[in-house]
Amino acid sequence: MSNIDKQALRNRYSEKPAPKCHICGSVMTIQRAGAGGVVYGCTGRIDKDGEGYKFADGRDFADDHYARSRVTVADESDPDVLALLDELEDKNREISVWRKRCENAEKGSDLLQRRNAELSSAVIAPGVMRCAGCGFVLTKNNISMSAGTITAGDSKTEPCPNGCGPLWPVTWKELAVQFREDSEQWLEELQSARKQIK
Numbered sequence: 145m146s147n148i149d150k151q152a153l154r155n156r157y158s159e160k161p162a163p164k165c166h167i168c169g170s171v172m173t174i175q176r177a178g179a180g181g182v183v184y185g186c187t188g189r190i191d192k193d194g195e196g197y198k199f200a201d202g203r204d205f206a207d208d209h210y211a212r213s214r215v216t217v218a219d220e221s222d223p224d225v226l227a228l229l230d231e232l233e234d235k236n237r238e239i240s241v242w243r244k245r246c247e248n249a250e251k252g253s254d255l256l257q258r259r260n261a262e263l264s265s266a267v268i269a270p271g272v273m274r275c276a277g278c279g280f281v282l283t284k285n286n287i288s289m290s291a292g293t294i295t296a297g298d299s300k301t302e303p304c305p306n307g308c309g310p311l312w313p314v315t316w317k318e319l320a321v322q323f324r325e326d327s328e329q330w331l332e333e334l335q336s337a338r339k340q341i342k
């Protein structure tokens with residue numbers, strides 16, 4: 145339901161202000177209320193207690209002025225309808241608050257996913273693939289003769305040449321551990337080579 149419809153309903157079911165007398169301009173009082181509507185009339189009475197039957201100058205009980213002033217106003221006013229409209233508006237407000245929260249949560253989750261992808265790509269050593277079976281390490285480089293540069297190749301998986309299965313990307317940490325183990329091995333080899341020379 146659009147806002148315009150709701151406003152129209154609100155107007156229709158709200159209590160209407162008492163009309164003014166078309167002869168003298170004073171606010172009229174309810175004479176009769178029923179299914180057909182509310183009958184308003186300009187009685188000309190000025191008594192406050194409703195029992196005194198005092199009339200303004202030139203006015204009298206059931207005079208011509210009164211008869212001519214009477215109007216019937218359609219009355220559909222219904223506080224239940226207004227209460228329902230209030231409730232509906234509250235619910236709509238609630239829904240838009242939740243919708244906003246969901247949108248924000250989605251944005252946050254997109255951001256996290258992107259950050260996560262960035263982090264995991266930063267963790268992978270580019271162009272280095274390792275076989276989990278035999279420990280074979282493949283280092284892929286892109287060598288550009290024209291530019292005179294060597295850059296790391298991609299980290300796309302490919303089969304181990306020893307037939308163990310696929311090679312997997314290696315993290316910088318794994319690479320560092322591998323280098324340490326390799327250098328320890330080289331040191332041992334160097335020392336045993338020196339002994340043979342002596």
Ligand SMILES: [Zn+2]
Nearest residue numbers: 165167168186
């Ligand atoms: Zn009047």
Ligand SMILES: [Zn+2]
Nearest residue numbers: 275278304308
């Ligand atoms: Zn292998």
